[in-house]
């Protein structure tokens with residue numbers, strides 16, 4: 001049923017909790033789970049959610065509960081991942097992340113011209129009138145659209161579900177991090193253990209025998225406005241040039257090529273990403289034909305499909321929100337509104353795009369989600385300016401040779417081509 005503009009629900013702006021979590025001591029009842037350390041970034045730890053294993057009795061049994069205290073069937077949460085904040089300075093906690101997503105990030109992906117009549121919100125969320133909200137901290141409400149037919153770009157945003165984690169569960173998570181990563185010489189986490197929110201997210205990892213996921217970084221999709229006129233490199237390639245060689249092992253693509261949709265450059269890069277992704281799966285290497293098919297499928301998605309529409313939109317928003325460019329000569333301070341815009345622009349310049357392609361069922365469409373859309377903290381603004389100055393002053397935009405490394409930037413290629421034309 002198509003909702004009219006009058007009945008179309010609006011999104012709540014408050015962060016909401018979807019679940020609670022607690023350890024259980026009584027008889028086993030079948031819905032117990034364990035959190036297992038999966039990975040970590042600079043600001044978060046990520047855990048998989050797996051059925052509690054009888055063979056590992058040292059691990060506490062944990063259950064998810066609803067706002068009324070009833071047990072959540074484990075199938076509702078298995079297969080998702082949960083992240084918690086490391087509490088690092090200049091990063092946001094989980095409430096702030098969800099709140100920023102609802103109030104600031106989602107509106108950037110609503111395309112009013114795609115919705116039927118209503119231009120205020122095209123989100124399809126379950127609405128509970130504020131007056132009926134229970135006084136408990138737990139509110140059952142989905143924070144993101146569930147209707148994937150809705151033709152706005154919000155379909156690419158992941159559902160974020162808040163989980164209230166008591167201190168005993170946080171302690172278990174810290175112990176798990178220590179157990180699984182102590183081989184890296186890590187010391188036991190001695191942070192004060194306090195209750196905090198976690199965030200449940202879909203698990204987008206590749207599934208052996210079924211699907212493959214590649215991660216794309218649609219970083220600075222346009223040259224920095226502060227780059228020198230004679231720049232030989234875009235902002236992202238300049239930053240890459242400034243980094244030590246060991247940070248450059250992974251397949252890399254200049255983001256300007258990504259947004260330009262240049263198939264002859266994108267295709268070989270996608271192929272390397274596909275081979276790398278297969279390399280992480282515990283299964284025999286795929287046939288050449290399958291690799292070619294998947295590569296072509298993803299390349300088309302990025303160059304001409306929905307992926308292109310999404311990447312172009314991210315570029316549009318990155319440019320539109322870059323308020324630093326509005327500063328007049330001599331001005332250094334941004335207004336509060338300009339600061340918010342700049343934080344949003346920088347959020348979009350640091351997100352990840354996960355492209356998932358099914359190879360067991362060729363009829364399934366490619367799906368993609370944007371991740372790492374945590375609204376950047378205002379405390380980071382000063383650091384951004386310093387980083388940009390260091391890139392300009394260090395000559396990273398303009399030096400032609402960086403340790404003899406081959407340059408794959410679109411700006412370098414265009415300039416070299418110009419020089420060649422003039423000399424022919």
Ligand SMILES: [Zn+2]
Nearest residue numbers: 234237254409
């Ligand atoms: Zn570049």
